[in-house]
Amino acid sequence: MYQVIARKYRPQAFSELVSQEHVRATLENAIAQGRIAHGYIFSGQRGTGKTTVARIVARCLNCVQGPTTTPCGVCASCREIAEGGAVDVIEIDAASNRGINEMRELRENVRYRPARDRYKVFIIDEAHQITNEAFNALLKTLEEPPEWAVFILCTTESHKIPATIASRCQHFSFRSVDFEDLVARMKWICEQEGVEADADVLAILAQAGDGSVRDSLSALDQAIACCGNKLNAAEVRALLGRFSVDLLEQVTQALVASDSRRMLDIVAELDRNGLNLQHFSRELSRYLRNLLVAKVAGAETRLIAASPAERERLVSIAGGFSEEDLTRYLQLSLDLFRDLQYSLQPRLHLELGLLRMVHAGRLVSIEDALAGLGPAPAAPAAPAAPSPSAAPRSAPVAPPARSAPVATPAQSTPAPAQSRASDGSLKERLYQALIGMGAQFTADAIEVSEVSEQGNLIAITTPREFALPMRGNDVQKALERLFERPPHVKVTLTDEAPATASMAKPTDETTQRTLEHPAVKRFQEVFPGSHVRTVRDLRDT
Numbered sequence: 001m002y003q004v005i006a007r008k009y010r011p012q013a014f015s016e017l018v019s020q021e022h023v024r025a026t027l028e029n030a031i032a033q034g035r036i037a038h039g040y041i042f043s044g045q046r047g048t049g050k051t052t053v054a055r056i057v058a059r060c061l062n063c064v065q066g067p068t069t070t071p072c073g074v075c076a077s078c079r080e081i082a083e084g085g086a087v088d089v090i091e092i093d094a095a096s097n098r099g100i101n102e103m104r105e106l107r108e109n110v111r112y113r114p115a116r117d118r119y120k121v122f123i124i125d126e127a128h129q130i131t132n133e134a135f136n137a138l139l140k141t142l143e144e145p146p147e148w149a150v151f152i153l154c155t156t157e158s159h160k161i162p163a164t165i166a167s168r169c170q171h172f173s174f175r176s177v178d179f180e181d182l183v184a185r186m187k188w189i190c191e192q193e194g195v196e197a198d199a200d201v202l203a204i205l206a207q208a209g210d211g212s213v214r215d216s217l218s219a220l221d222q223a224i225a226c227c228g229n230k231l232n233a234a235e236v237r238a239l240l241g242r243f244s245v246d247l248l249e250q251v252t253q254a255l256v257a258s259d260s261r262r263m264l265d266i267v268a269e270l271d272r273n274g275l276n277l278q279h280f281s282r283e284l285s286r287y288l289r290n291l292l293v294a295k296v297a298g299a300e301t302r303l304i305a306a307s308p309a310e311r312e313r314l315v316s317i318a319g320g321f322s323e324e325d326l327t328r329y330l331q332l333s334l335d336l337f338r339d340l341q342y343s344l345q346p347r348l349h350l351e352l353g354l355l356r357m358v359h360a361g362r363l364v365s366i367e368d369a370l371a372g373l374g375p376a377p378a379a380p381a382a383p384a385a386p387s388p389s390a391a392p393r394s395a396p397v398a399p400p401a402r403s404a405p406v407a408t409p410a411q412s413t414p415a416p417a418q419s420r421a422s423d424g425s426l427k428e429r430l431y432q433a434l435i436g437m438g439a440q441f442t443a444d445a446i447e448v449s450e451v452s453e454q455g456n457l458i459a460i461t462t463p464r465e466f467a468l469p470m471r472g473n474d475v476q477k478a479l480e481r482l483f484e485r486p487p488h489v490k491v492t493l494t495d496e497a498p499a500t501a502s503m504a505k506p507t508d509e510t511t512q513r514t515l516e517h518p519a520v521k522r523f524q525e526v527f528p529g530s531h532v533r534t535v536r537d538l539r540d541t
């Protein structure tokens with residue numbers, strides 16, 4: 001009778017294990033030193049070898065040459081354990097034997113000595129499904145079992161094991177199998193089975209397992225049944241429902257060309273061929289993630305589960321994007337996959353998500369937008385060359401925008417910088433300290449506020465529209481620069497208009513000349529709806 005590959009090539013000794021070196025080394029040392037615990041918890045994702053290792057431990061303990069780390073494999077005990085028919089190795093499926101009555105029966109069984117072997121080993125699979133009452137019934141037995149009993153609890157959800165049980169066992173966490181190790185294992189199995197499989201096929205099968213040896217071997221068995229002894233990458237990919245790299249590359253090509261029409265054609269092709277749009281979204285997210293990793297780490301990274309040729313191809317494609325673009329595309333694809341989970345119109349959601357990616361690729365950062373402003377090509381000469389204007393801020397709580405200093409004929413010779421208040425008041429010193437710290441918004445808020453010193457308290461009365469810049473601790477840090485022992489700060493919000501009487505008011509002529517400045521006009525063209533709220537001559541600062 002045919003035996004599936006996953007069972008036929010199941011490891012029978014520690015030396016045959018794929019990965020899990022930390023578990024193997026610890027258990028081998030414990031058996032060699034005779035330090036055998038009465039309870040173990042094996043946790044990890046599916047198909048990583050938990051039950052397999054439990055059976056290997058049982059063979060090591062009950063082999064006629066044991067306890068040994070290298071069971072002979074020919075004695076009656078070794079053969080019966082490998083076949084699953086050993087009397088003294090009891091395997092329990094906790095998914096169907098999870099109640100208190102089953103645990104009571106187990107507790108009664110523990111009392112009797114092994115019928116033939118050295119140890120009576122209880123392997124409880126899916127242990128997290130045991131009820132709390134059943135765990136409580138097993139608690140005392142697990143804490144003080146007879147010397148011949150060994151419990152091994154296998155679970156994929158270790159957090160569901162009660163702390164009272166976990167504290168009485170040694171816990172081993174099984175890791176997902178490395179991609180390279182998994183490919184090497186399947187390559188060896190293909191050689192044993194006489195199956196031809198190139199690196200691309202093995203990579204596809206390893207990706208299907210997603211770190212699970214059993215899942216990858218099941219996919220290999222399915223591929224052999226479909227394709228025979230010579231596996232083809234395209235056929236295997238179609239069999240497993242995975243999308244071709246060429247189709248995923250069409251998405252990146254559309255992103256590079258900013259081609260919305262091509263995106264819609266891709267969705268139409270998927271829908272016409274009856275492919276699962278949700279699975280496509282998942283594969284697209286994985287593909288964009290691999291592109292991002294290839295962009296960051298290069299082709300030699302082990303973070304991408306793909307063949308070397310495919311990694312080189314990913315690096316080549318990633319070269320056409322920036323790291324920021326790929327990060328943005330990945331986030332959008334994850335949002336799209338989440339939305340498709342509950343969508344009643346998956347095609348509409350997929351079309352919208354792909355179009356959003358195209359639009360995201362057209363975005364320009366604010367830095368690039370500001371750098372691209374530049375002076376207007378044809379502009380009337382001003383009496384004096386003004387400096388570029390700062391961006392106006394139209395948010396309700398933002399401080400007034402500053403215009404460029406405009407020199408008038410009477411001020412053609414630059415005057416030396418002057419302080420805001422000639423008396424060196426606390427308000428002025430606080431303002432200058434904030435400017436030195438780079439806290440421009442808070443400095444502007446202080447400029448229109450009333451500041452008074454009341455002993456060890458600094459009282460600041462600020463218009464309510466400037467509440468946001470005053471919420472931080474910039475003022476306190478500035479006071480620490482001004483005083484050895486900084487005073488306390490009390491901020492009071494008021495609905496009164498900003499106090500601007502102390503500032504030097506520009507003339508109407510200055511305001512008009514500022515608004516007609518080419519740089520200001522160019523900025524307003526790039527940012528429609530923007531406006532200049534206040535004009536201030538920087539030479540008065």
